[in-house]
Amino acid sequence: MDPQDRILYVQILAQMLIADGSLADEERSYLDRIMESLGMPKEEQREALGGVSIDSPVEERVRALSDAAKSTLLAEVEKALNVDGELTRSEAYFLDRVKGLLS
Numbered sequence: 001m002d003p004q005d006r007i008l009y010v011q012i013l014a015q016m017l018i019a020d021g022s023l024a025d026e027e028r029s030y031l032d033r034i035m036e037s038l039g040m041p042k043e044e045q046r047e048a049l050g051g052v053s054i055d056s057p058v059e060e061r062v063r064a065l066s067d068a069a070k071s072t073l074l075a076e077v078e079k080a081l082n083v084d085g086e087l088t089r090s091e092a093y094f095l096d097r098v099k100g101l102l103s
Contacts, residue, residue, distance in 0.1 A: 012065075020088040030080060077095060
């Protein structure tokens, strides 16, 4: 993935993880592992996490991803939902939105 894809990808995952109003320690660790696996430099990680808001338009972020990044996004979002062992209504709603954008 190129830097822009990595940033958007992490922002989408982070936005989903905070959909329930908090970011649990397990969820933050998960994001750290994802950023590490993507080879994101620290500056890129800060940019990605600094741009996360529950109110950000996820539609724009998903549309801006390359096809290659989109191909793995849904599976990663579904994995992220299981990190803290809970699926809240807001997280389920977010998942449905992402699924709709990817279909």
